[in-house]
Amino acid sequence: MKLIFMLLLSEFAMAKNVLGTDLKKCCDSPKTGFYRDGFCHTGPQDHGTHVACATLTKEFLEFTKSRGNDLMTPRPQWNFPGLRPGDKWCLCALRWLEAKKAGMAPKLDLEATHEKMLEYATLKELQD
Numbered sequence: 001m002k003l004i005f006m007l008l009l010s011e012f013a014m015a016k017n018v019l020g021t022d023l024k025k026c027c028d029s030p031k032t033g034f035y036r037d038g039f040c041h042t043g044p045q046d047h048g049t050h051v052a053c054a055t056l057t058k059e060f061l062e063f064t065k066s067r068g069n070d071l072m073t074p075r076p077q078w079n080f081p082g083l084r085p086g087d088k089w090c091l092c093a094l095r096w097l098e099a100k101k102a103g104m105a106p107k108l109d110l111e112a113t114h115e116k117m118l119e120y121a122t123l124k125e126l127q128d
Contacts, residue, residue: 015041016115018123026053026112027088030081040090040114048092049120053112054105058085063104064095088112093120100125 015023025038033039034046040053074082099105
C-alpha cells in the first residue's frame with residue numbers, strides 16, 4: 001500500500017495539463033479533486049475520471065442535479081460543503097461532455113485540467 005501511495009505521489013508531481021505544461025491547482029476552497037488535494041489528479045481508484053477543472057454555473061449545477069448528481073446540497077457526513085456558482089471543481093470528464101452536448105458546460109481552467117481530458121475531447125472543444 002505504501003508503494004502505491006509513493007507511486008501516485010510521483011505521478012502527481014509529473015502531471016501535465018491539456019496544454020502540455022505542469023498541472024496547476026484547481027481549487028483549495030472548497031478543496032476539490034478526487035484525492036481532495038486541490039488538483040484534478042486521477043488514478044486507478046478514480047472511476048469517474050475527475051479531471052476537468054471548471055468554474056461552476058447555476059445552469060450546470062441544475063443540469064447535473066437533474067442527472068442525479070446534486071453538487072449543491074451540503075453532505076457533512078462526507079465533509080462536502082455543497083457548491084455554488086463561481087466555485088471551481090474537478091468534474092468527471094463524461095459529465096462535462098454531457099453538459100457540453102446539452103449547451104450547459106461550464107468554462108474550464110485549461111492549466112488546471114488534467115491531460116487525461118484529451119482522451120475525451122480535443123483541445124479545441126475544451127477551449128470553446
